[in-house]
Amino acid sequence: MKDKLDENFIKSLRVIARGIARGKLDPDELVNGAVEYLISNKEKYMDHPNVKAVAVLKMKGLFIDEIRKTKKFTSMTDKEGRDIEIADEKQTDISDKIHLSFESEKMLSIIHNMGEKCREILDLALDDLTYKEMAEILDTPIGTIMSRLANCRKELKGLMA
């Protein structure tokens, strides 16, 4: 995968960032942080074969950093993707700069309330990535990706019913 670095690249990151932020943080801040990281490491990443994967990883890192800093979240996940309950010291009202239709907000909310494994892969599916691209970003075998995606889509369908 060789990403073209332009507005569409950043718009793709905005899609994925929504899943990472899950309403707990401003997703654009994650995107901004990740892109700043890329820019400040231009020599390292300008010819990188998978810049999007780097950016996604960075956004996840930024999200966890924020969790640790503020502890304003109700949950986070461990390395295996399981939800961990953590202190809920304060909730912050994040005003999303993106305004979606009611149906889209509802669907996004359903996705973001699913388990981490499903959230993660469905967020990438929102970006219309191929199975191969998802596998590259998540550093997971493509067979596992397809199997997980199929299961998550079945679960999503059930939750939307």
Add this chain to the structure above:
Amino acid sequence: MIDETKIMQYADGALPQEEHEEVKKAIEADPKLKELYNTFKETGDLLFKLGNEIKSQPLPQNLQEKAEILKSWKKPIKQEFGSFNFFGLFKLQYAAIAAAFCVVFVGGFFTNTYLASLDQDKHGKLMRTAKDIKVVPKELKFRSIPSEEEDLQTRIQNLYYYFDEEKFLSEISQVIDKLKVNDVFESSLKDNDGKNVKFVLAENFSSKDGNDCKKVKFNEPLRLSGIDKGTDVSLELCKINENYELSAINLTK
């Protein structure tokens, strides 16, 4: 036994062509697989539309500025004049386009209406195709209030509104390797007169990635809007992982 990931791949248009028939038959024969197929199709469409809705939002100033910085890292490949690369953009606009379509053309649409895209110059325009859009054939009469300023996005939508890419690819993939240049292929797609739409193999070529590609033209100019006197439409199909995929459409006035 068909693995459910095969059903998902089929629903997503990602299954290798040689496996289509087997999966298709299994789906038709088993209501549970059919239901599974519908689940994947529906969720695929919903995810796609939701993603596009997010992508269609304008970037805030700070991200726009960063996009400019990233773009400056490498100059984009220069496109030929008059070409419009819809890679990723058309899909992105799909939902919005559908809505715009209804608004713009309500009242001007007759049963034999035929819409399409119109270029402003003599050069072709390129665009990325979207899935699940139906095709319109030619010579349909259109009555509406289109203007010279009819924007490209809307015009492209008019073409794709009627373009059943999946059906077209499914049919032509079975014969395309046997076609010679100037051979005619008759699809099962119908124009508004009920006639089958025909295509002509115009050219064999290789993509930059070295994939085998074919240029296939509608065998007659299309009327794609009320002011369209006739647009030549050609489709570029490239073989990727043993399957032909629609990689570009050229519209030439």
